[in-house]
Amino acid sequence: MRSRGYPLQYILGDQPFGDLEILCRRGVLIPRPETESYTYQAAKLVREIALDRKDASKPPNKARPLRVIDLCTGTGCIPLLLHASLAPHFQQLEITGVDISPTALSLAQENLEHNLQLGQLASSASTDIRFHRADVLGNGNDNSVPSIESILKTQFPNFGALDTLPPDQESGCDLLISNPPYISQTEFRNGTTARSVRRFEPKLALVPPYSCSGIEDCMPEDIFYHRILTLAFKLKAKLTVLECGDSSQANRVVALHKRLASAESGKSSAEVWPSREKDLAENGFHVTDGSRSVIIQTLQ
Amino acid sequence: MLSRLHWWTSSRLVAAPVRLFSQTPIAPAKPLPPRLKINDADISISYLKGTGPGGQKINKTNSAVQIIHKPSGLVVKCQATRSQSQNAKIARSLLADRVEAQEKGDKSRVAIKAAAAKKKKASKMKKTRRKYRELGEAGKEGEIVEEEEDEIEIIWDDDVKEEGESKESTPEVADVSKPSGESGKNKATSGVGNESESSG
Numbered sequence: 241m242r243s244r245g246y247p248l249q250y251i252l253g254d255q256p257f258g259d260l261e262i263l264c265r266r267g268v269l270i271p272r273p274e275t276e277s278y279t280y281q282a283a284k285l286v287r288e289i290a291l292d293r294k295d296a297s298k299p300p301n302k303a304r305p306l307r308v309i310d311l312c313t314g315t316g317c318i319p320l321l322l323h324a325s326l327a328p329h330f331q332q333l334e335i336t337g338v339d340i341s342p343t344a345l346s347l348a349q350e351n352l353e354h355n356l357q358l359g360q361l362a363s364s365a366s367t368d369i370r371f372h373r374a375d376v377l378g379n380g381n382d383n384s385v386p387s388i389e390s391i392l393k394t395q396f397p398n399f400g401a402l403d404t405l406p407p408d409q410e411s412g413c414d415l416l417i418s419n420p421p422y423i424s425q426t427e428f429r430n431g432t433t434a435r436s437v438r439r440f441e442p443k444l445a446l447v448p449p450y451s452c453s454g455i456e457d458c459m460p461e462d463i464f465y466h467r468i469l470t471l472a473f474k475l476k477a478k479l480t481v482l483e484c485g486d487s488s489q490a491n492r493v494v495a496l497h498k499r500l501a502s503a504e505s506g507k508s509s510a511e512v513w514p515s516r517e518k519d520l521a522e523n524g525f526h527v528t529d530g531s532r533s534v535i536i537q538t539l540q
Numbered sequence: 541m542l543s544r545l546h547w548w549t550s551s552r553l554v555a556a557p558v559r560l561f562s563q564t565p566i567a568p569a570k571p572l573p574p575r576l577k578i579n580d581a582d583i584s585i586s587y588l589k590g591t592g593p594g595g596q597k598i599n600k601t602n603s604a605v606q607i608i609h610k611p612s613g614l615v616v617k618c619q620a621t622r623s624q625s626q627n628a629k630i631a632r633s634l635l636a637d638r639v640e641a642q643e644k645g646d647k648s649r650v651a652i653k654a655a656a657a658k659k660k661k662a663s664k665m666k667k668t669r670r671k672y673r674e675l676g677e678a679g680k681e682g683e684i685v686e687e688e689e690d691e692i693e694i695i696w697d698d699d700v701k702e703e704g705e706s707k708e709s710t711p712e713v714a715d716v717s718k719p720s721g722e723s724g725k726n727k728a729t730s731g732v733g734n735e736s737e738s739s740g
Contacts, residue, residue, distance in 0.1 A: 247599055256603075256623030273601050273624060274594050423597060434598040446596055485595055524587040524624065531595025 245436035257317045260324060260360050263351050264315065267343045269445035271317040275419055275483060277523040278533040279318050281513060282481045283325040285535065286415050289478060290330070305332030309475070311376050311388070311418040311468060313337035314445060316348025316369075318417055320355055323365045333368040338376065340385060341444060345371050376420070377449070377467055388471065412476035419483040420464035421448045427461075427485070458496055461485075465493045466500075472536070473504050480536040487512060490532040497536055507539040572649050576640040578632065584608045585631075587624055588617075605631045614638050 241251060249255040249264040256262070257271045258280070264270050286306070306326065310318045319337040326333060339345050348371045355361045374391040423433055423446045437446070448463050458466050465482060472480045484490040490512040497510045513535045514520045520527055588604040604619040605627040616638060618631035640648040646655075 249599075256621065256626065258623075258625055269596065270599055272595055272599070273603070276624070419596075421596075427597065432597055434600070437597065437599050441596075441599065483595065485597060521586060526594055531597075 245434075245439060247436055247440055250440065258321045258324065260317070260320055260351075260355050261358060262315050262317045262320070263347060263354055265343070265347055266440070267442050268341070268347050269314045269344075269441055271315055272531070273524055274531045274533075275318065276321065277525065278481060278483065278513065278535075279321050279417070280325065281523070281533075281535070282415060282417055282479065283322055285479055285537070286326065287329055289414070289537075305334045306330045306415075307413040308333070308335040308415045308417065309392075309413050309477075310335070310337045311416070311471075312420045312445070312464070313339045313348055313371065314341075314344050314419070316344075316351045316371060318419065319348075319369050319371075320351060320361065320365070322415075322417070323369055324355075324361055327362040327364065327368075333364070335369045336391075337369065337371040338374045338388060338391060339371070340373065340375050341442070342373060344445075345373055376464065376471075392471075392475070412478070414477070415479045415481070416468070416472050416475060416477035417481040418464070418468050420468065421446050422461055422464065422483070422485045422489060423447050424459065424461035425450065459492070462489070462492060462496065465496060469493075469497055469500050469536075473500065476538070477536075478538050480534075482534045482536075484512075484532050484534055486529050487515075487532050490534050493534045497534070508536055509539060510534060510536040572652060573644075573647070575633075575649065576636045576643075578609070578636050578639065582610050583635070584610065585628060587628075603627055607631045607635050609635055609639055612639055612642060614642070 242248065247264075247270055249270045250266055253265070254261050254263050255271055257276050262271050286308075290306070308319070308322055308326075310322075313319060316337050319335045323333060323335055337345075337348055339348070352361070352365060352369055352371075356363065356365060372391045373385065374388045375385040376388050378385060378387045421444070425447060427433060428438065428443075428447050433446070448461055450460055465484075468482060469480070471477075482493060484493055494510045494512060497508075501508055501510075511534070513533050514523050514525055515532075517527065519525075525532070584607070586606045586608075588602050588606060594600075601622075601624075602619075603622055603624040604617060605624060606615065606617045607628075608615050614635065616631050616635040618627045618634060620630050621627055637648075637650050641650050645651065
């Protein structure tokens with residue numbers, strides 16, 4: 241089986257992700273080490289932001305939990321790792337994992353229980369982490385899968401009314417993180433994508449669906465970023481972290497963010513991480529190619 | 541009546557020496573020196589993974605971790621698990637052990653542990669040899685195998701020595717009254733005691 245490129249993680253049934261053990265099964269993307277690295281980085285930034293807020297002489301609001309949304313969650317590795325690294329620092333957490341695939345969602349739930357059993361997660365994780373089925377791209381026209389908006393409305397009561405509220409309000413989310421499908425149709429075929437990945441991992445999690453749903457100002461492989469960035473503005477996300485396929489795609493996402501941000505009020509900064517050579521080496525990213533993440537911070 | 545019985549039993553308890561199953565004294569384990577803390581500024585960690593373009597386009601991980609300790613120039617590599625963070629943890633402790641061993645020599649954690657293990661093994665080997673020698677004697681199969689005694693089990697040797705001395709101090713009559721086989725055995729054990737005494 242291995243000789244034909246069948247992923248080891250599907251045979252063994254799990255993959256280490258930080259201190260967690262993530263169960264893997266056919267039909268769900270295997271967690272990547274790069275994802276692990278930027279998830280840790282995101283957790284670090286969230287802690288730093290929270291510390292800054294406390295220093296800004298504002299009484300820390302105990303009633304308000306830290307809100308995290310992970311889109312295209314897959315195995316649920318990002319929500320679980322975030323909970324593991326944030327739970328010691330925040331009393332209240334609200335982590336939402338969203339995916340379109342029912343297989344992925346059931347596996348994510350299984351992973352939550354599995355890691356609780358292993359003792360890698362705090363017992364509060366079972367109530368703090370919720371997984372929902374939703375279509376990130378869909379606009380709610382198709383009734384079979386709920387749109388992302390309808391899910392977010394249940395999570396954030398004043399989701400629609402956020403535009404009218406001042407940015408530093410009770411609602412809004414602290415971290416929007418996503419590892420969306422980002423491989424273009426041509427890259428999927430021309431050998432850039434490894435055979436093992438192409439054959440055995442779900443295409444749904446790798447290549448964005450080819451659809452022209454009114455988004456013309458970006459490449460077909462970038463449609464998820466367009467959608468997620470729009471959502472990030474609506475949610476007033478304080479921190480947005482997105483995984484990209486390579487540095488050129490990451491730069492495209494930064495440019496896309498600039499275009500979208502010009503229409504919005506409020507300042508924000510977008511950067512590719514890791515970009516310095518030292519960060520690249522220390523976090524296990526390839527120096528010249530390989531995936532990158534884009535980190536967008538809303539500046540106050 | 542009851543109190544007298546109690547007195548009797550207690551006196552008997554005092555009179556009879558407490559015999560443990562194990563004849564080695566139960567000594568509390570000596571605390572090991574604390575682990576050496578390695579300063580993060582002194583080390584450079586490199587992860588040997590991601591040999592090509594990464595992310596979702598490829599599923600290849602080499603989770604090996606290599607740590608270089610700059611002040612001493614020691615290099616430690618760990619590839620024990622599939623998890624990079626666990627490998628890093630293991631590599632750190634390995635490096636700490638190595639650095640400590642280099643700094644302190646015989647007084648380092650690793651050296652103390654190794655010495656304790658060596659001692660334990662030697663004592664076990666000695667017991668094994670003694671057992672088989674006695675078995676061999678009982679069955680009259682072979683001669684006493686000459687062996688080099690090591691001075692680890694002092695208590696055991698003392699016991700034997702005491703036995704031997706009491707034997708020697710008792711008058712000859714008592715010796716005659718006993719069966720010849722047993723006396724011969726006693727002589728042999730006393731011989732062992734003396735032998736160990738001379739070597740130690």
